[in-house]
Amino acid sequence: MQLDTINIKEGVKFHIINTNKFKTNLISIFLTSKLTRETITQKALILSILRRGSKELPTQQELNTKLEEMYGAECDCGIDKNGDNHISKFYIESVNDKYLPNKDEILEKSINILLNIIFNPVTEQNKFKQEYFEAEKENLKQIIESRKDNKRNYSTIRCIEEMYKNEPYGLYKYGYVEDLDKINNEELYSEYKELIENSKIDIFISGNIEKSYVQEIIENNKYIKDLKPRKYEIKQDNEIIINKEKEIVEHMGVAQGNLCIGLKLDKTNKPVTAVYNAILGGGANSKLFQNVREKASLAYSAGSMYIKTKNSIIIKCGIDPENYQKTLEIVKQQLEDMKEKKISAKNLEDAKRLIVASFKSMQDEQDSEISYYFGKEINNDQDTINEYIEKIKNVSLEDIQELAQTIKIDTIYFLTK
Amino acid sequence: MNKIECNKIDEAYYTEKLENGLKVIIFPKKNIQKKYVIWTTKFGSIDNTFIDQETSRKITVPDGVAHFLEHKMFEQKSGIDSLYKLMSLGIDANAYTTNDHTAYLFECTDNFYEGLDEFMDYVQNPYYTEQNVEKEKGIIGQEIRMYDDDPSWQLYMNTMDCLYKENPIKIDIAGTVESISKITPEILYKCYNNFYHPSNMVFVVVGDFEPEKILEEIKRRLLPKEQRKEIERIYSEEQEEINKKYKEIQMEISKPLFMIGIKDNPKQNYEQIVKKQMAIEIILNILIGKSSELFEKLYNEGLLLEEPSLEYEFSKQYAHILIAAQSKKPQAVKEAIIQKIEKMKKEPINKENFERSKKRIYGAYITEYNNVADIGRMFASDFVKGINSFEYIEKFDEIDEKYLKQILNEIFIEEKMVMSVVNSK
Numbered sequence: 001m002q003l004d005t006i007n008i009k010e011g012v013k014f015h016i017i018n019t020n021k022f023k024t025n026l027i028s029i030f031l032t033s034k035l036t037r038e039t040i041t042q043k044a045l046i047l048s049i050l051r052r053g054s055k056e057l058p059t060q061q062e063l064n065t066k067l068e069e070m071y072g073a074e075c076d077c078g079i080d081k082n083g084d085n086h087i088s089k090f091y092i093e094s095v096n097d098k099y100l101p102n103k104d105e106i107l108e109k110s111i112n113i114l115l116n117i118i119f120n121p122v123t124e125q126n127k128f129k130q131e132y133f134e135a136e137k138e139n140l141k142q143i144i145e146s147r148k149d150n151k152r153n154y155s156t157i158r159c160i161e162e163m164y165k166n167e168p169y170g171l172y173k174y175g176y177v178e179d180l181d182k183i184n185n186e187e188l189y190s191e192y193k194e195l196i197e198n199s200k201i202d203i204f205i206s207g208n209i210e211k212s213y214v215q216e217i218i219e220n221n222k223y224i225k226d227l228k229p230r231k232y233e234i235k236q237d238n239e240i241i242i243n244k245e246k247e248i249v250e251h252m253g254v255a256q257g258n259l260c261i262g263l264k265l266d267k268t269n270k271p272v273t274a275v276y277n278a279i280l281g282g283g284a285n286s287k288l289f290q291n292v293r294e295k296a297s298l299a300y301s302a303g304s305m306y307i308k309t310k311n312s313i314i315i316k317c318g319i320d321p322e323n324y325q326k327t328l329e330i331v332k333q334q335l336e337d338m339k340e341k342k343i344s345a346k347n348l349e350d351a352k353r354l355i356v357a358s359f360k361s362m363q364d365e366q367d368s369e370i371s372y373y374f375g376k377e378i379n380n381d382q383d384t385i386n387e388y389i390e391k392i393k394n395v396s397l398e399d400i401q402e403l404a405q406t407i408k409i410d411t412i413y414f415l416t417k
Numbered sequence: 418m419n420k421i422e423c424n425k426i427d428e429a430y431y432t433e434k435l436e437n438g439l440k441v442i443i444f445p446k447k448n449i450q451k452k453y454v455i456w457t458t459k460f461g462s463i464d465n466t467f468i469d470q471e472t473s474r475k476i477t478v479p480d481g482v483a484h485f486l487e488h489k490m491f492e493q494k495s496g497i498d499s500l501y502k503l504m505s506l507g508i509d510a511n512a513y514t515t516n517d518h519t520a521y522l523f524e525c526t527d528n529f530y531e532g533l534d535e536f537m538d539y540v541q542n543p544y545y546t547e548q549n550v551e552k553e554k555g556i557i558g559q560e561i562r563m564y565d566d567d568p569s570w571q572l573y574m575n576t577m578d579c580l581y582k583e584n585p586i587k588i589d590i591a592g593t594v595e596s597i598s599k600i601t602p603e604i605l606y607k608c609y610n611n612f613y614h615p616s617n618m619v620f621v622v623v624g625d626f627e628p629e630k631i632l633e634e635i636k637r638r639l640l641p642k643e644q645r646k647e648i649e650r651i652y653s654e655e656q657e658e659i660n661k662k663y664k665e666i667q668m669e670i671s672k673p674l675f676m677i678g679i680k681d682n683p684k685q686n687y688e689q690i691v692k693k694q695m696a697i698e699i700i701l702n703i704l705i706g707k708s709s710e711l712f713e714k715l716y717n718e719g720l721l722l723e724e725p726s727l728e729y730e731f732s733k734q735y736a737h738i739l740i741a742a743q744s745k746k747p748q749a750v751k752e753a754i755i756q757k758i759e760k761m762k763k764e765p766i767n768k769e770n771f772e773r774s775k776k777r778i779y780g781a782y783i784t785e786y787n788n789v790a791d792i793g794r795m796f797a798s799d800f801v802k803g804i805n806s807f808e809y810i811e812k813f814d815e816i817d818e819k820y821l822k823q824i825l826n827e828i829f830i831e832e833k834m835v836m837s838v839v840n841s842k
Contacts, residue, residue, distance in 0.1 A: 021449060022787045023426065060716065064708035068773045071780030095780045099426050139722050145671040146743070151566050251671045253842060256562035284500040284510075294498070297555030300563060318563050346505070353507030360526035361509075364451040365788065 001159055001363060003373060004211060010229035011199075015217050015373060017206035019366075022356045023099050025107050025207030026366045027089040031199035032232060035086040035168040040181055041140075041175025042191045047077050047088055048136040048189075049128050052277040054116035066113065070106050071095045075113060081325055082378050083309035084168040084235040088195070090118055093366075096208055107209065111217055119196065127185040128192075137180060142195035143169055144174050151254055151415060152301075152318065159260035159314060159413040162248055167241065169310055199328055200232040202377055204370045232377055240266050240311065254417050259327060261315040262336075262411040265403065268311050271391040272399045276407075277306035277313050278351035279343055279400065280334060285350045287334040287343075288315065296330055298323050309379065313407075328412065338404040341397060355392050418443075418628060423807040426783055430796070430807075437642045438616025442796050443631055444623040445556040446789055447556040452624030453789040454533065456540055457797040460486075460612035461517040462592075463585040463734055467650040470611055475651060478608060481557075481592015482515040486605050488557060490502045490521065490539060492549050499539035508532045516586050517689045517732045518801045524790055530634065537638040543609045545602035554597055554624060561591050568668050568839045572741065575664045576678040579835035582660040583653035584733045598716075614645050619800045623789040652734055657682060658832075665838045673840050676739060676748035677754065680833040681729075683736035691808045693823050694729050696816050696824040697738060701727040702774040703767070704757055705740065720744050720753075730804055738828070747838050758829045766818040775816070 001021075006014045033043070057063040067073045073094035080087040092114045094106045122129045148154045157172060160262025164170030205214050218224055242264045265273060281288040292302040304315045319327050337343065362368045363385075375381070383391070422429040426811050430444040462484065466477045490512065491500045503510035503523055510523040510532075521540050564570045572826075579589045583778045622631055659680050665709050686693070707724040715721040725742035744750050785791050 024787055061708055061710070061713040064706075065773065066776040068702075068706075068708050070776075071783070072777030073780070085701060093784075095783050099783050135717065135719065138719055139562050142672060147671075149568060149670045152563075251420070255565035256559065272615035285504040293556055294552075297552050298559070300556050318559055320559065320562070347683050350505045354504060357507035357509065357526055361451045361524065364449055370727075398750065 001034050004025070006136045006215065008219065008224060009227065011231055012201045012224070012227055012229075013203070013377070014215070015202065015204045015377075016209070016211050016214060017204065017369060017373070018209060018211060019206060020208045021364060022096075022207060023109065023364050024093050024095055024366065025205065025209060026091065026093045027110055028089060028204045028367075028374070029114060029118060029372050030202045031088040031195060032082070032202070032234065032378060033088070033195055033199040034235070035081060035084050035171060037179075038172060039088060039191060040086065040171050040173070041179040042188055043086060043088060043195065044079060044173065044175045045136060045183060046179070046189060046192050046195065047079060048140050049132050050117055050121055051077050052132045052136065053122055054120045055122055055393065056116045056120060057113070058122045063113070066219065069101060069377045070109055073106065073110055073113075075117070077117075079173045079203055080175060081169060081171070082375070088199075090114055098208065107207070107214070108217055111205075111214070111221070115221055115223050121192070123189070127189040133185045133188065137183070140174065141177055144172070144177050144180070147172065147174070148252070151252070151256075151258055152316070155258035155413060155415040156261045156314060156316065158248075158250065158415070159262050159411055160223050162246070162413060163243070163262040163264070163312065188384065197228060197229050200230070200233060200234070201227070202374055204374065206366050206370055234380070235378065240264060242266060242408050243410050245409045245412070249414045249416060251416060254415065255319040257319050257324060257414060257416040258303060259315075259317045259319055259324065261331060261409060261412045262413070263313040263315065263407050264410045265311050265407050266408050267403065269399075269403065271388070272395050272403050273311065273313075274306055274308070274355055275351050275395045276338070276400050277304055277347070277390060278354050279347050280304050280313070280338065281315055282351060283354050285347070285354075287337065287347075288289065288331065291330050291334060292317055292327060296326070298327050298330070312410075316322055324414055335404070335409070337408065338400065341401040343397065343400065345397065348395070348400065352392055352395065356389050418632065421805065421807060425810050426786055428620060428786060433632060433638070435486040435636065436644070437639070438614070438644060439639070440619045440622045440800065441632060441635060442800065443626060444621070444630045444792055444796065445626050445628060446624055446792070448674040449586045449625055449789055450526045451524055451533040451789050452526070452529050452626070453522070453622070453786055453793040454536065455520050455522040455793040455797045456536070456618065457518050457619045457621070457801060458612050458618045459517065459801050460519050460608065460617070461515050462588055462590040463652070463732075464612070464650050465585055466651040467611060469607065470648065470652070471646065476607065478591065478604055480588045480596040480783060481590070482600055482604060482608055483519050485512045485553065485557060485597055486608055487512045487519045488553050489545055489550065489605060490543060492544055493539060495686065502535050503532055506531055506535070507571050510536070514590055515798070516590065517734070518798065520794075520797055522793065527570070533634065533638065538638070540613070541640050543606065543613075545605045547602060550602050550605065553780050556712070557591060557597055558594050561589070561594055564589070564591065568670050568674055571663065571666060571668065572674050572676045572837055572839050574836035575666065576676045576739065576835065579664050579837055580659055580678045580680045580737055581659050581735070582656055584655045584735055585652065593821065611648055614790050615639070615642050616645050617648060619797055621793050621797045621800075623747055623793045647808065655735075659835050661835065663836050663838075665840060667840045667842045669839050670839065672742070672743050672745055673747055673838055674743050675750065675836060675838045677751055678835045678837070679738040679829060680835070681731070681736040681738065681828050683731050683733055687733060687803075690731065690802070691804055691812055692815060692820070693824060694731070695813065697780050697828065698727070699771065699774045699816065700825055700829065701738070701740070702777060703770045704761065705754060706774065706777070708773065711753060715750060715753060720746055720750055747836065751836055755831055755834070758825075762825060762829075767823055768818070771818055771821065773784050779813055782813075
């Protein structure tokens with residue numbers, strides 16, 4: 001694998017990952033912009049409209065017909081939050097010509113389709129096509145309302161919402177119905193212009209490809225040429241607000257209770273926090289899995305996840321509604337044990353191996369590898385994979401204990417019957 | 418060892434049947450760090466009645482026993498759980514149970530042979546006690562509750578209930594809280610001794626391996642086992658007709674979910690099953706795939722938000738087509754689908770739609786070879802169904818419009834169609 005990064009112009013970067021591990025080429029384009037309540041619903045709506053088609057392929061049917069002709073190329077877009085930054089991502093995955101009966105120039109076609117979707121939307125009189133605007137507004141409303149359908153995801157979203165109340169990271173990525181009603185097409189189109197003109201743009205191509213070939217396609221593309229230099233200030237290392245521990249219980253018609261506990265840290269030390277999280281709830285060897293599931297038989301799923309970009313940890317357990325207090329006590333005991341260094345050298349080694357293994361295998365997955373390098377780009381992280389692995393290996397029990405003192409429960413959220 | 422090549426995608430695998438009956442599949446992938454191992458037994462939730470090899474008597478075990486057994490395999494006499502040991506080596510290990518098989522697997526970049534030691538040791542050494550079986554009932558009870566709250570799973574189970582009258586695919590893989598309460602160590606040992614014999618299993622490895630060497634490493638870790646005859650499983654005779662046309666439940670969701678099922682007979686021409694599956698996938702794509710007129714129409718009317726999930730699910734015991742999506746008007750979508758099917762039957766197959774749909778599906782089969790885990794899982798589950806996965810690439814050209822039309826007329830029949838709906842409360 002080889003990664004080359006080319007600065008096309010200020011604020012626009014092109015990253016080429018040359019690898020022979022995959023049968024497909026994957027192109028991902030990320031637009032990074034500000035995460036705000038005022039624009040989050042608009043951006044979700046913009047993405048829904050863009051995926052309807054471009055001037056070149058103006059209907060979904062034409063777009064999808066084209067994608068199928070290219071041996072079922074997969075093209076879509078999505079929204080992420082990276083710290084307090086909003087990420088609009090677009091991707092297309094298509095089979096490498098090498099494995100097809102005819103040489104179809106599928107890579108070049110794929111790049112063009114994706115760039116057209118982002119930069120050449122279907123418009124009328126300086127706004128989006130009214131029909132698409134209306135229909136996608138209705139569809140987005142349904143998407144926003146469907147957030148409660150998956151109870152496990154819903155409880156995580158709600159916990160984060162409570163942890164970051166009145167902060168950008170607490171925003172729901174698809175936005176809000178009450179804001180959606182107020183959006184008009186003209187304003188939305190100018191927000192789209194704003195997004196295209198001022199976002200940081202990162203283009204990734206991964207596959208068994210020739211650097212000069214793809215570089216020429218990208219650099220000579222009309223839309224890329226037309227882009228103006230831009231300067232987006234990535235929001236980083238923001239002030240961490242730790243709230244007083246609060247407990248929120250929400251009722252719904254469910255069979256299982258979903259417990260989410262949000263932890264915050266005021267110190268940033270990513271390798272140590274990553275190891276702390278792995279010991280706490282990273283896998284089958286973790287304290288949560290061992291104590292909540294294996295010893296107390298209270299849950300099937302019990303673990304935690306580390307939100308690197310916000311320096312926080314979310315604990316999650318699916319339990320019987322009756323066992324709320326009992327589970328909470330066991331979870332709190334694990335946090336206390338970590339403070340008192342009641343962890344063995346083996347716990348520490350297991351956790352480190354888990355993290356190192358996940359880093360190594362990430363390079364065998366095309367989309368994970370791109371996400372990793374994009375994350376580095378956004379967080380201005382200079383470590384190579386090997387340097388980061390070294391840092392993980394150097395974490396000591398004392399580091400963990402020291403970190404444990406600074407960890408505080410911010411929000412306890414329980415979705416129950 | 419046999420070498421089986423697939424030049425179209427530049428891949429090959431090796432296969433060997435050992436003396437004790439174990440089938441080994443080795444799929445070398447050069448330059449990939451990740452190694453993937455999956456050991457599968459043909460024992461799933463539908464295998465609840467069989468002739469015991471020891472006593473030659475017919476026995477019926479409680480619902481959910483295959484899945485329960487899978488959970489309990491990790492527990493070891495030493496008191497140290499194998500999942501724990503593997504994780505300690507930085508190895509990601511797991512297991513799962515389906516309708517027709519149970520699989521144990523791990524993937525790793527380092528410590529492969531230590532991992533293989535532990536992995537092959539635990540799958541070959543069950544340890545069930547009253548105490549550890551009781552403990553698992555609480556854990557699996559919560560797993561069942563998790564599925565109780567999962568609208569998509571409820572939707573699927575209700576579709577099975579509509580399609581089948583007797584077939585054990587109707588039974589939830591995990592069983593019920595009531596059925597698993599009857600599980601004992603004796604029952605687990607009985608199932609283990611019958612179904613975890615090498616002759617009922619397939620061992621698949623994918624990664625940067627020398628085939629001969631890895632085969633020796635596997636053989637060296639196998640416990641000696643006598644050859645044995647095939648297990649006789651007993652399934653209730655299933656009628657050709659559906660069980661019921663419609664089933665509806667209510668859950669706390671924002672918009673109804675629907676699943677349309679079409680019942681097929683797996684016993685008809687099973688040797689043609691790969692071709693049949695591909696033909697069905699092409700038909701479904703022409704019918705309501707994302708490039709179809711019907712999808713465009715339903716999307717524009719606000720009746721579909723996304724391409725429905727389209728699937729042909731089968732084993733030697735069951736076969737059905739599934740079309741599922743979220744919609745505010747499931748009935749209207751169903752009627753539109755029925756109309757379109759009738760129209761397709763009357764008209765010749767559109768050449769362009771046919772060729773394009775073929776390309777899409779062919780591309781998806783090639784993409785499966787991107788990832789060692791996908792390859793391993795695919796070869797294991799296809800083997801259980803009696804299929805060599807390369808057939809999906811090799812037989813693709815055999816499908817023509819005539820065959821497509823034949824499948825359309827034979828299988829897409831309104832009387833065989835059911836619908837399950839989860840409505841919002």
